[in-house]
Amino acid sequence: MKKNLPLCSPISPRAREIICIILFVAVLPFLTDALLGRGWVRIVDFAMLYIMLALGLNIVVGYAGLLDLGYIAFYAVGAYCYALTSSPHLALAYPLLFPDGLHLSFLIVLPLAALLAGGFGILLGAPTLRLRGDYLAIVTLGFGEIVRIFMNNLNAPVNLTNGPQGISMIDPVRIAGVSLNTTQQVFGFSLPSVHLYFYLFAGFTAVVVFVSHRLEKSRIGRAWMAIREDEVAASAMGINTRNLKLLAFAMGAMFGGVSGTLFAGFQGFVSPESFSLMESIMVLCMVVLGGMGNIYGVILGGMTLALLPEVLRHSIVPLQQAMFGRTLIDPESLRMLLFGTALIGVMLFRPAGLWPSRVRRRELATDEAEQ
Amino acid sequence: MDIFLQQIINGLVQGSVYALVALGYTMVYGILGLINFAHGEVVMAGAMLALSALTALISWGVAPLLALPVSLILAMAGCMLLGFGIERIAYRPLRHAPRLAPLITAIGVSIVLQNLAMMIWGRDYHAFPQLIKNQPHYVGGAIINDIQIIIVIMAVVIMAGLMIVVHRTSLGRAMRAVAENQHAAQLMGVDVNRVISITFMLGSALAAVAGLMVSANYGLAHYYMGFLLGLKAFTAAVLGGIGNLRGAMLGGLLLGLIESLGAGYIGPLTNGFMGSQYQDVFAFFVLIAVLVFRPSGLLGERLAERA
Amino acid sequence: MSKPATLLELSCVGKQFGGLSALKDVSLHIKRGEIYGLIGPNGAGKTTLFNIITGLYQLSSGEFNFNGDSYQTTKSHLLAQAGIARTFQNIRLFSHLTALENVMIGRHAKTHAGVFGALLRNKTTRSEELDSTNRARDLLRYVGISKPSQTLAKNLSYGEQRRLEIARALATEPLLLALDEPAAGMNATETESLKALLQNIRATGITVMLIEHDVKLIMGLCDRVAVLDYGKKIAEGVPDEVRQNPAVIAAYLGAEDE
Numbered sequence: 063m064k065k066n067l068p069l070c071s072p073i074s075p076r077a078r079e080i081i082c083i084i085l086f087v088a089v090l091p092f093l094t095d096a097l098l099g100r101g102w103v104r105i106v107d108f109a110m111l112y113i114m115l116a117l118g119l120n121i122v123v124g125y126a127g128l129l130d131l132g133y134i135a136f137y138a139v140g141a142y143c144y145a146l147t148s149s150p151h152l153a154l155a156y157p158l159l160f161p162d163g164l165h166l167s168f169l170i171v172l173p174l175a176a177l178l179a180g181g182f183g184i185l186l187g188a189p190t191l192r193l194r195g196d197y198l199a200i201v202t203l204g205f206g207e208i209v210r211i212f213m214n215n216l217n218a219p220v221n222l223t224n225g226p227q228g229i230s231m232i233d234p235v236r237i238a239g240v241s242l243n244t245t246q247q248v249f250g251f252s253l254p255s256v257h258l259y260f261y262l263f264a265g266f267t268a269v270v271v272f273v274s275h276r277l278e279k280s281r282i283g284r285a286w287m288a289i290r291e292d293e294v295a296a297s298a299m300g301i302n303t304r305n306l307k308l309l310a311f312a313m314g315a316m317f318g319g320v321s322g323t324l325f326a327g328f329q330g331f332v333s334p335e336s337f338s339l340m341e342s343i344m345v346l347c348m349v350v351l352g353g354m355g356n357i358y359g360v361i362l363g364g365m366t367l368a369l370l371p372e373v374l375r376h377s378i379v380p381l382q383q384a385m386f387g388r389t390l391i392d393p394e395s396l397r398m399l400l401f402g403t404a405l406i407g408v409m410l411f412r413p414a415g416l417w418p419s420r421v422r423r424r425e426l427a428t429d430e431a432e433q
Numbered sequence: 434m435d436i437f438l439q440q441i442i443n444g445l446v447q448g449s450v451y452a453l454v455a456l457g458y459t460m461v462y463g464i465l466g467l468i469n470f471a472h473g474e475v476v477m478a479g480a481m482l483a484l485s486a487l488t489a490l491i492s493w494g495v496a497p498l499l500a501l502p503v504s505l506i507l508a509m510a511g512c513m514l515l516g517f518g519i520e521r522i523a524y525r526p527l528r529h530a531p532r533l534a535p536l537i538t539a540i541g542v543s544i545v546l547q548n549l550a551m552m553i554w555g556r557d558y559h560a561f562p563q564l565i566k567n568q569p570h571y572v573g574g575a576i577i578n579d580i581q582i583i584i585v586i587m588a589v590v591i592m593a594g595l596m597i598v599v600h601r602t603s604l605g606r607a608m609r610a611v612a613e614n615q616h617a618a619q620l621m622g623v624d625v626n627r628v629i630s631i632t633f634m635l636g637s638a639l640a641a642v643a644g645l646m647v648s649a650n651y652g653l654a655h656y657y658m659g660f661l662l663g664l665k666a667f668t669a670a671v672l673g674g675i676g677n678l679r680g681a682m683l684g685g686l687l688l689g690l691i692e693s694l695g696a697g698y699i700g701p702l703t704n705g706f707m708g709s710q711y712q713d714v715f716a717f718f719v720l721i722a723v724l725v726f727r728p729s730g731l732l733g734e735r736l737a738e739r740a
Numbered sequence: 741m742s743k744p745a746t747l748l749e750l751s752c753v754g755k756q757f758g759g760l761s762a763l764k765d766v767s768l769h770i771k772r773g774e775i776y777g778l779i780g781p782n783g784a785g786k787t788t789l790f791n792i793i794t795g796l797y798q799l800s801s802g803e804f805n806f807n808g809d810s811y812q813t814t815k816s817h818l819l820a821q822a823g824i825a826r827t828f829q830n831i832r833l834f835s836h837l838t839a840l841e842n843v844m845i846g847r848h849a850k851t852h853a854g855v856f857g858a859l860l861r862n863k864t865t866r867s868e869e870l871d872s873t874n875r876a877r878d879l880l881r882y883v884g885i886s887k888p889s890q891t892l893a894k895n896l897s898y899g900e901q902r903r904l905e906i907a908r909a910l911a912t913e914p915l916l917l918a919l920d921e922p923a924a925g926m927n928a929t930e931t932e933s934l935k936a937l938l939q940n941i942r943a944t945g946i947t948v949m950l951i952e953h954d955v956k957l958i959m960g961l962c963d964r965v966a967v968l969d970y971g972k973k974i975a976e977g978v979p980d981e982v983r984q985n986p987a988v989i990a991a992y993l994g995a996e997d998e
Contacts, residue, residue, distance in 0.1 A: 190725075192725075196675065197729070199468070200667065200720070200724075201720065201721050204668065207664075215710050350537050396548070398544055398548040402540075402541045402544030403545055406523055406538045406542060414530070
């Protein structure tokens with residue numbers, strides 16, 4: 063029989079899955095470009111950044127159960143880290159100290175930013191170890207606001223952040239002499255800047271997914287989940303809850319810092335406006351809406367919430383034009399109105415998120431069986 | 434000394450408003466263990482409703498001293514309806530859902546209310562009509578005007594009234610029972626759903642009063658005013674010990690004082706390095722410091738570890 | 741170095757909550773390999789004593805020695821690492837994790853893989869992980885829980901949850917297994933199988949200490965028993981002695997009319 067012949071080389075289903083994902087990711091920017099236009103590739107790039115952020119926050123909230131409402135501060139730390147060291151800002155503010163600015167290489171700044179953000183994570187974690195639940199939420203929220211207010215005001219007397227104007231003309235990401243800001247020719251393919259950034263972000267997202275996945279199924283991950291479930295019992299099992307909580311904060315913060323660095327290089331401009339409380343809340347929504355603790359759910363949540371406002375932005379005006387012949391309602395507020403309604407709707411119909419973790423799924427299944 | 438006294442007065446006025454809003458947060462938290470993130474928007478809705486009603490009434494020739502209470506009552510009624518609706522739509526179906534689910538719906542409600550308000554009232558600031566001759570009084574070198582006096586007196590009266598309701602009436606007893614143990618309260622014949630609805634409505638009525646106060650004090654109202662105000666008031670509630678009514682009042686007043694004193698003195702204290710733009714930082718630093726040393730707030734229950 | 745015969749020793753331990761003194765000058769010692777019972781009427785200070793031993797409370801006065809070291813701490817994890825494993829009166833499992841994961845978490849202090857181990861998943865980590873899984877499965881079989889990798893802790897029956905707690909505690913390879921009212925809420929058959937399980941555990945060389953309301957279980961199981969009343973130790977000895985101690989009879993008769 064023909065179909066019994068070993069036509070395919072013996073690769074495991076898992077390897078096949080990974081190959082499929084890689085192929086899909088490889089063609090995605092071209093597909094988006096062809097179908098929707100270049101602007102959408104840029105939107106997808108930003109969505110990738112949000113996915114990274116959401117995965118980082120998932121470690122803190124989803125695994126260790128520490129409700130963090132100031133997560134965007136670590137994104138800011140990473141972004142400002144790169145902005146300061148790779149823009150003319152220092153040269154403009156302190157021409158005597160830095161006549162040419164620093165212009166450090168991206169590959170040097172990236173680990174530094176990650177470490178600095180991780181340090182901030184510990185700084186935030188240390189005083190809040192005894193707090194739980196909503197008290198922790200409000201303190202982390204306060205921390206996020208403190209960082210933002212400092213960014214807004216550290217332009218005088220020492221001009222570190224350039225205040226509300228932000229820092230512009232940040233160097234694009236440059237790896238091995240290749241600037242991602244210009245179109246590159248690879249194997250006869252012409253890759254515009256947004257495509258290059260897409261692949262860069264996809265690579266980093268893959269790393270973050272890998273790290274999350276490995277941590278989740280490890281001794282450390284189990285200890286985090288034990289703390290999330292019952293701190294006293296975790297401690298009675300010999301788990302040093304203090305150190306593990308700090309570790310969770312630091313790991314989450316490092317992911318935030320890395321995403322921030324990428325963001326600064328991609329956008330070329332940072333200002334405090336990008337790091338408001340609403341952004342923290344948005345990232346938390348991605349985690350919870352997608353399905354806390356489940357990597358795939360979080361990715362789905364990040365993608366949905368990053369793309370939904372853009373989809374609405376691009377469909378509301380034409381839709382109104384088609385229905386009423388003119389724009390009746392301010393598209394910006396209608397867009398946010400629909401977004402808010404979607405948040406409520408999803409939570410009402412899927413309280414454990416769009417794609418809950420296997421445990422949550424089972425839990426819900428048994429809850430229904432009990433009723 | 435006059436700067437000091439002036440900052441105290443400003444702090445007390447601002448603190449009274451915080452306290453009223455904080456009460457709304459703390460009542461809901463006490464009963465449901467839930468941060469009602471949308472509460473700030475209810476304050477905004479209260480201010481906007483009151484302002485619209487006031488403007489309409491005055492343009493119809495109603496005397497200002499009659500228009501003010503009427504519009505306040507209208508705003509309170511509107512907010513109570515809003516609070517009732519929010520609980521029914523966004524919180525009640527999720528009462529047994531994972532803990533963070535209602536937080537997300539609360540954020541959703543908050544976004545919806547803000548943008549609805551923007552559609553109805555636009556992006557502009559709305560001026561509060563001049564109703565009374567806001568007479569300034571000089572007290573030991575500091576100034577306090579009529580509106581500020583009215584705000585403080587009203588806040589005190591309302592808080593006293595709330596304490597009486599909670600501690601002296603059967604409704605208050607039912608509320609405390611539900612807060613203590615929902616299940617047991619139900620077994621004792623308390624209509625838990627009704628109590629929860631009433632709590633939301635009470636908190637929303639207070640929010641409407643606070644909204645009117647803020648817009649009268651600053652002479653302005655805006656679709657975005659609820660966000661930061663709500664955040665500060667929630668901070669105040671946590672500062673005092675969330676779930677505790679006296680704590681919310683204390684936390685509100687304290688936060689108001691800290692902010693205004695901080696804003697007044699942070700410049701000289703840091704040699705001009707930090708100006709009054711850091712007043713919010715000051716408030717959050719104090720909050721963190723308090724919680725580090727008293728993890729459940731100033732008047733919060735000591736949550737001793739139970740084995 | 742030969743180990744002293746006494747595993748745990750409390751001398752003149754006192755504990756005050758505000759002005760209330762929950763424990764007054766309690767001295768007792770637990771020998772290696774014995775089953776030691778602690779009984780007493782409600783409010784006698786049993787749970788307070790238990791919480792001191794497991795590091796949840798700090799003692800106000802006196803001394804607490806375990807396996808040759810002195811402890812003043814409220815750090816539970818240090819005592820757990822030193823070899824005291826506990827269960828909880830009102831079961832505290834990691835309810836949204838599987839039974840297997842619960843027991844594997846008990847292996848935490850005996851394993852070492854850190855972040856890098858988790859990320860690299862090198863040979864040491866893999867063998868450690870495999871060892872943890874195997875030991876956890878053995879323990880679960882030992883206490884009689886089936887399908888542990890598919891069942892969430894919260895979905896187990898009450899008796900199974902109690903046994904899962906014991907398995908989780910055993911996973912820490914304790915010197916002392918401390919049980920807080922392990923038979924609470926169990927029926928006669930379940931209590932009987934618990935008794936057999938505890939005797940089995942002792943036979944493997946683990947010292948067992950339990951506080952319990954079920955006097956019959958204590959008397960039938962323990963080698964030595966101490967009785968607390970109003971925060972004081974009023975009797976200690978083999979069950980038969982304690983049973984006939986007039987102070988004990990008085991304390992229990994006084995409390996019997998509840």
